[in-house]
């Protein structure tokens with residue numbers, strides 16, 4: 001004698017739908033979490049890029065936050081022709097550092113050798129008396145030109161990737 005309990009069909013149906021529904025909900029939540037994790041990873045990579053230094057002439061040039069702001073719309077030519085202010089260039093690229101010990105290299109730039117660890121570099125300044133503001137501007141302009149080209153190559157998946 002099975003004492004079968006009468007369960008209306010709609011109750012069974014809604015229980016089944018409820019189970020399926022919460023399963024879908026959990027799957028959606030997992031998907032959102034994965035997307036959040038991917039977004040976070042991309043953000044960390046982006047910040048790493050923004051904290052990057054750029055190797056040129058055998059030394060490290062810090063690319064400051066300004067660089068990533070102006071690289072989109074300001075060309076090296078803008079600086080060259082005075083259409084963009086030189087102070088913007090100096091704000092977008094920091095003073096060069098020794099690639100090995102990270103000491104500032106301006107004081108020993110003419111000698112082409114780090115005053116701290118003797119690492120050599122090639123800024124092409126030998127024979128100069130002093131590193132004038134004009135010389136610093138020219139060097140940073142060259143760095144800007146090359147760093148900007150590399151930025152666009154990375155953006156468009158070109159060479160150097």
Ligand SMILES: [Zn+2]
Nearest residue numbers: 098101114117
């Ligand atoms: Zn050094």
